[in-house]
Amino acid sequence: MFADLTPLRSSPHYRRIWFGQGVSSIGQQMTAVAVSVQVYALTRSTFATGLVGLCSLLPLVGFGLYGGAIADSVDRRKLGLIGAAGLAAVSAILAAQALLGLHQVAVLYVAVALQGGFFAISSPARSSMIPRLLPAEQLPAANALNTISMNLGMTVGPMLGGLLIGAYGSQSAYLVDTAAFAAVLYAMWRLPTMLPANGTGRRASVLDGLRFLREQPNLRTSFLADLAAMIFGLPRSLFPALAVGFYGGDARTVGLLVAAPAVGALVGALFSGWISRVHRHGLAVLIAVAAWGLSIAAFGLTSGHLWLGLALLAVAGCADTVSMIFRNTMMQVAAPDEMRGRLQGIFIVVVAGGPRLGDFESGSVAALSTPLVSVLTGGLACVAIVLLLAARRPAFLRYDNRHPTP
Template structure:
């Protein structure tokens, strides 16, 4: 039988075979190409990194220094809890950084509209690097001074308040207008990369070599940001059309008559003040999950992992025009995830909910940034960025204090769950006060 099959002429049987298999293969290839194209279109656009060296260096420098900053933030939190064994004392770190951040954040934004932004950024980054050396020194000497830690945290906020508005105001000068959305998405990727990698490396460094290792890494990491700033050209702000000197009050007055733009800040305040459980991570790691610094690192990194995923796959946001509604839905998702985190007792499930919250926060940030950029004139950029820094960075720190206080009066789990629900209630009240926010359309932006 086998010999007979070989002796038969194969041509008539074989000739149609390629035709039958070619069509499905071609359809599969086209389907794969379409899927690949869809996947690529959903990823963050890297054109600003490829085409603009100044922006690329600034992005890389900020991404590296962000890792060090998050290592320091984790180390300070764990060190204060190790010295005091108090959730309230740990939450007080947020209050110590909040006051100077609010005061100097608004002033730093005004300075970014007055002086060379490159010089201002260098001053802020240099001061932060020196403060990291101070933290490393106190850890090496074993001073065990909680007051010193609080003081350094406050000074770090001053440096951040001077550096961040200046750095953010530079971006429109480094890339063309059509690439600003891509640059902002990449900035979010760099920031969330630091939030993801920093706490994990911080927990590992503390466990292996002590607090001083995290602080020293932070000091070294700042050299990347300093180098990027040093290579920039002069970045003096453009003169305002009115010819008036930049004033902090002008930025606040501008927001007073722009309800939709003001709502972008208020929605984020509701999410961060009531729904930020970060100060609870050390005590939850020790009491609920039975872990140490490594568990704190996982809890701190989980929202950043979700935020990084949201930033990496943010290509779809360009097709959304109802940006006020999208922001509201994202804040709602954040509040629900945080409330769920307070109710569960399994570590893996808590990490999953924190990651979901982080992804929702990134979506909210992308839309809020887009709305601000569409409505703000160039000569207000530094001051509004100062307000933005105060809200984005100051809100979580006030949230640290709020969650620590509620945990002291009740339990850490109740603090997290009630915070998520309070976030939802606050958002509903704000939407009732500013219903036009839900109707905001990017095709006809109304500030």
């Protein structure tokens, strides 16, 4: 029932990477809170605070694809080291500007953009390392463990950041984040050389990665299923309106709504021991995405019942974790090593861009109708797309990780 710890026991390299990424994830979430607090304190503008997300999104999308191509061309260990060192340096710059009291919003925007760029360049390299460190049968468990560390960062990081910032100022969160990168740097330093399968020196093309994805129906379907969930079934931009209109709450209610999916995702990952025994990964992805859509649609019917709404959001987060574990495993197992970096880069673009498109979709529908209509139609549209994918791609339903085909 509980998460399978076999990858942590069998591979010291994976164990160090997992621990390092978990620690740094907490630090990065603390930094995200500190930047928002600083920007709002300097400007008293929600628009200026919202620009922080845009400053991060643009380099994530812009460099995500190229980061994957670089990862397929060079030593992935060195690229991971460079990315972690760059992120640590940016956190140190943020700490310095807070300690010096520069009070320059432009510095914060530039720092956030640099963070997005370094993350987009190095993340495909780190993710594509995992299939080199573990046998294929341990990858579902490893992806579940990665989900645990990510969601711990998303839940623990903001809380610790808020406490530290309230007691010692924004510089305390930045300093902790800088120190936390020591764990990642050590993990990357201890890795063996990670040359791509086709050797270094051969320039990997971003377009080749996109063409490969276009020609591989199973991997392409997994991406489309995720986009359906993120674009139509993620009403997070409506949470402030729903907190007031549905539940008669305030900012604390918004915080609960935002946290609920992450809590459900964490619980789903902690109780993921069964996942390694499932082999029909395509079917599992579509069932999980359909469960997400149905949970979101049901959430739209919980007006006046906050705890029921939070429970349904948690169920949606748990379903999303299951989907993500199987989708990541399919990408790692079915794709050849020389394409893994570029596919991870495309994955970053989907993960970063999908929710932002979802914000636009849900907000636009709500403006033309009501928040209730937006939530209901979004969740049901997600389910409808899943049914369409199942009808159009029956081979995806039969996908078996013991005989992977991209």
